[in-house]
Amino acid sequence: MSWSPDINFVQQYKNELTPIFQQKGSRLRSTVSVVTQNGEFAYYDRLGRATAQAITARHADTPLNDIDHTRRRNQITGYNHALLFDNQDALKMLINPTSDYAASQAWALGRMMDDVIIDAINGTAYTGKTGSGTQAFDTTNQRVAVNYVPTGGVPADSGLTVEKVRRARKILAANEVLDMGETPYFVCSAQQMDDLLGTTQVTSSDYNSVKALVAGDVDTFLGFKFVRSEQLDTTSGHRICLAYVPSAVKLGIAEELKVRINERDDKNYSIQVYSEATFGAVRMWEEAVVQVLCDE
Numbered sequence: 001m002s003w004s005p006d007i008n009f010v011q012q013y014k015n016e017l018t019p020i021f022q023q024k025g026s027r028l029r030s031t032v033s034v035v036t037q038n039g040e041f042a043y044y045d046r047l048g049r050a051t052a053q054a055i056t057a058r059h060a061d062t063p064l065n066d067i068d069h070t071r072r073r074n075q076i077t078g079y080n081h082a083l084l085f086d087n088q089d090a091l092k093m094l095i096n097p098t099s100d101y102a103a104s105q106a107w108a109l110g111r112m113m114d115d116v117i118i119d120a121i122n123g124t125a126y127t128g129k130t131g132s133g134t135q136a137f138d139t140t141n142q143r144v145a146v147n148y149v150p151t152g153g154v155p156a157d158s159g160l161t162v163e164k165v166r167r168a169r170k171i172l173a174a175n176e177v178l179d180m181g182e183t184p185y186f187v188c189s190a191q192q193m194d195d196l197l198g199t200t201q202v203t204s205s206d207y208n209s210v211k212a213l214v215a216g217d218v219d220t221f222l223g224f225k226f227v228r229s230e231q232l233d234t235t236s237g238h239r240i241c242l243a244y245v246p247s248a249v250k251l252g253i254a255e256e257l258k259v260r261i262n263e264r265d266d267k268n269y270s271i272q273v274y275s276e277a278t279f280g281a282v283r284m285w286e287e288a289v290v291q292v293l294c295d296e
Helices: 087-092 098-122 162-174 190-199 207-215
Strands: 033-036 041-047 069-075 077-085 125-127 133-135 185-188 224-228 238-244 249-264 270-283 289-295
Touching: 069 249, 077 098, 098 238, 098 249, 098 270, 125 270, 162 190, 162 224, 162 238, 162 289, 185 190, 185 289, 190 207, 190 224, 190 238, 190 289
Parallel strands: 033 249, 185 224
Antiparallel strands: 041 069, 069 125, 069 270, 077 270, 125 133, 185 238, 238 289, 249 270
8 A cells, every 4th residue: 555654653742643735625516506316327307498489360379389308417426535544553653543534535525526527517418318419518609718808909828817707707698697596606726816816907996806806805706706626627738717607517416425434354453444425417508607718
C-alpha cells in the first residue's frame, strides 16, 4: 500500500492529524435537481412546448394537437474508498485517526459527485425509450466562445469578463429559462473570479459588485449565484465555466454516504475505515445550460 502512517510515529508533540488543503465535499449538489433513484437506470420524460392555433371557422372540428414527449436516461454507479489502520500503528501514535480518515473519504466522495455532475453537463446524454439514443451538448447555440466580445469589438481570447457573463444570461433568457422561477448558477474557478476583478475598471459600476463577489462578501452577480469549483473541465487549454438552472441536471442518488469502521479479522484485527455512495447524473435540457470558455 502507498499509505505510510510511520510519519506520525514517535514524536509526542503531535496530537492530531492535519488534513491537506482540499475541497470538503460536494459544492454542486445543491445547484442541481436531486432525486432518489432505485435501480441502475432511471428514465425521465420531458414535455415539449404546446402550440396554439387560430379558430378560422364556426363549428369547425376540434383539432388534436400533439406535444412532443422525449426521454432521458440516468445510470447510477457505486463509488467507495477503504483504508486499513493497523493495531501496531496505533500503539506508536498518540491519536486514533479513524474519524479523520472517514471525513477525508466523505470529502473525496463529495468531490466525485461534483465530477459526475460536471461530466453529465458537458458530456453525452442518453435519450429515447430505452436510452439507446445519444445527445451531445449543443456547442453551437449554448456556448460563449473564448474570444467573445460584444458586437463591434475585435474578438480576442480572454478570461472571464462581465460581457461573457452577460452573454450567458442572455442565452438563458432567450430560451425562456430564467422565467421558470429557478435560481441560475454560474460555476467558475478562482482564476475566473480574479479575471472578473482584473478586467473590470475601477470606474465601472460593476467593480464594487465584483470586488464583493471575489472577497466572498456576496455570492451573486448579474442575477447568477456564483459557485467556485477547481474541478471544471478544459478544452484546448480553455476552462469550461458553466451557467445553468437546477432543472437542467438530474442527480439520482440510490445510496447516500455510508461509513463503516470495524475490525477485519482477516487482517490481524486491523481497523478498516470504509465509505461508499451510489449516484449518477444526466443533463435534462441543453437549452438550460451555457458553457463559457475562458482562457487561462
